[in-house]
Amino acid sequence: MLPLFLLTAMPAKAIEIPHEQYQLENGLNVILHEDHSLPQVVVNLWYGVGSKDEEPGRSGFAHLFEHLMFMGTTHLPGSGFDERMEAYGGWNNAWTSEDATDYYEAGPSNLLETFLWMESDRMRDLAQAMTQEKLDLQRDVVRNERRQSVEDTPYGVIWEAMSPAMYPTEHPYGHTVIGTHEDLQAASVEDVVRFFNSWYAPNNASLVIAGDFDSTQAKQWVSQYFGGIAKVKLAERAQPARMDKPVKSEVETTDNVQIPLTVLAWHSPPALEVSDAAFDLVASILGEGRSSRLYTDMVIDEGIALEVSAWQYSQLLGSIFAVTAKPSEGHSIEEVEARLQAHIDRLSQEGPTQEEMERVRNQLEVGFIEDLEGLHQRASALNRYRYITGDPGFVDQDLDRYRKLTAEDIQAAASTLTLERRCSLRVRPNDEGEK
Numbered sequence: 225m226l227p228l229f230l231l232t233a234m235p236a237k238a239i240e241i242p243h244e245q246y247q248l249e250n251g252l253n254v255i256l257h258e259d260h261s262l263p264q265v266v267v268n269l270w271y272g273v274g275s276k277d278e279e280p281g282r283s284g285f286a287h288l289f290e291h292l293m294f295m296g297t298t299h300l301p302g303s304g305f306d307e308r309m310e311a312y313g314g315w316n317n318a319w320t321s322e323d324a325t326d327y328y329e330a331g332p333s334n335l336l337e338t339f340l341w342m343e344s345d346r347m348r349d350l351a352q353a354m355t356q357e358k359l360d361l362q363r364d365v366v367r368n369e370r371r372q373s374v375e376d377t378p379y380g381v382i383w384e385a386m387s388p389a390m391y392p393t394e395h396p397y398g399h400t401v402i403g404t405h406e407d408l409q410a411a412s413v414e415d416v417v418r419f420f421n422s423w424y425a426p427n428n429a430s431l432v433i434a435g436d437f438d439s440t441q442a443k444q445w446v447s448q449y450f451g452g453i454a455k456v457k458l459a460e461r462a463q464p465a466r467m468d469k470p471v472k473s474e475v476e477t478t479d480n481v482q483i484p485l486t487v488l489a490w491h492s493p494p495a496l497e498v499s500d501a502a503f504d505l506v507a508s509i510l511g512e513g514r515s516s517r518l519y520t521d522m523v524i525d526e527g528i529a530l531e532v533s534a535w536q537y538s539q540l541l542g543s544i545f546a547v548t549a550k551p552s553e554g555h556s557i558e559e560v561e562a563r564l565q566a567h568i569d570r571l572s573q574e575g576p577t578q579e580e581m582e583r584v585r586n587q588l589e590v591g592f593i594e595d596l597e598g599l600h601q602r603a604s605a606l607n608r609y610r611y612i613t614g615d616p617g618f619v620d621q622d623l624d625r626y627r628k629l630t631a632e633d634i635q636a637a638a639s640t641l642t643l644e645r646r647c648s649l650r651v652r653p654n655d656e657g658e659k
Contacts, residue, residue: 239593240620241602244439245610250455251427254446255606255616257434259599265435266599267339268328269347270607272430273423275403276322276396276541277461282411284366284403285419287320291362292416293327294318297349305342312338322397323540324611330600333436337445340433344449347429351420356413363408370402379485379651381477386544389472389647390489396462396541427455430610434603466542467491470647478654483530483550486557487649488564490641492545495538496612501625502637503545507534508584509576509634510567511547515583517567518547528555528563540612545641557650568641575635588626 244256278285296302309316314331329339374380384400391398431450433442468491493499511518511534518532534547547568551560576584596602596619609618 239596239623240617241596241606243606243616245616246443248426248447248451250451250453251425252446252450252453253430253610254443255430255432255610256437256439256442257432257602257606258437258439259434259602260436262599263333263436264330264599265333265336265339265433265437266328266330266603267336267343268326268432268434268600268603268607269343270430270432270611271325271327271424272323272428272611273325274321274323275399275401277423277459278399278403281407282415282419283399283407284370284401285407285411285415286325287401287403288362288366288408288411289416289419289424290318290320290325290327291365292354292358293346293350295353295358295362297345297353299345299349300342301353305346308338308342309335314339320401321539322401326604326607328600328603336433336437336442340442340445340449343431344453347424347426347450348453350424351417354413354417354420359411359413359416363411366402367405367408370405370408374400374402378481379479381479382485382487382649382651385475385477385649386487386489386647389475389649390470390491390544391467392471395464395467397539421456422459425456425458426450426453428458430607432603432606434599434606464541466494469645473647475647475649477649477651479651481651481653484557484653485548485550485651486561486564487546487548488561489544489546489647489649490645492536492543492637492640494542495540496609496618496622496625498625498628499633499637500536500538500543502629502633503536503543504538504588505576505581505584505626505629505634506571506637506641507536507545508587509571509580510534512584512587517571518549518564521567522549522560522563526563527552529560532564557652561648565643565646568638572635572639572641575631575638578631581631581634585626585629589623592623592626 241257247253273286275286294305296304300308309329312335314329314335316329318327374384387398387400492503510516511532522529522532528551529549530552531550537544547564549560549564551557596605605619606616610616
């Protein structure tokens, strides 16, 4: 890791991720990032489809398809995708968000051609190998995942309640990524195939190859395996107006817990905008670490809360800023909420101290560098920057957003976190939880 005194003095370009970008005739975006320090390679295939692109009554499809992508093709039936890769020392995974779905593989350098062939095989032929049996199996897996992450997890109900509280039903973010049992159960093979054919196409994808490889050879393989896959006509995506206020100002839920929880949430600027960075620093000043304002006051000094936190969840169409707390015994959710809002109001009126600005900037820059140390993290960053900004090399401008922030910028961001723009989501113990 670079010494901290160098981080504050170096220009942001010092941490740029060297890369080459080009595009196939079918629209597939390709990004090459060579790093020969270790004999390893990462392939990251990013599809520009997430839960925001789902049809009404078919929530959870993007995440369901993430699972179905590992169910085999004509050339790699069953669990052949994982077996072929793992037999030679590779590994893979995937994730789905509101905005995108990302598949990635990592392993020894000599597996690059295998990775590219397997990903192209899925892009080309997965729909042809789809069956009712595969759908039923993965639908049950996803429904069980939903039970574990939402229904059987303490406070899980709050995250399902947040989307409809913050957004109207027709908004692309108006439902959860995991979907509902009813929508998942209603999915048919025809629905799944249509979803695949609509979004899983080269002109809706970006392929990053990172690590120890020869770029000339890699380009040949990319052309060989992906070049013959036809592009599709992509559906027009909704471009909703930015949200200013939540749909609901208060949401009351209960769960099988002993300790209440409150989440105060606001709409905030989209990912990678300058003001998005300001809210990251607001979150750090308020709730990151034992030296943050909320922790120092509410947990250490006054003892009215057991836990506090603050975060900015950055998304393509608009983000969410939130502060959370669990009241300690003898204190109520309402008391804790009033104290949280008082801290926000004070920050909006007085701004941060110079010491706070230095602390959070130093923490952020160190974390920024650490997050780019791994090859997989760099590959993912290249695709994320490209998807959101159109520029894979946005990393230099990204860090610069934070370096240029002033105390006045933090104060201005905090001033938007008003009571009138707030949604209070509460989880209280149900009868079982109180026993």
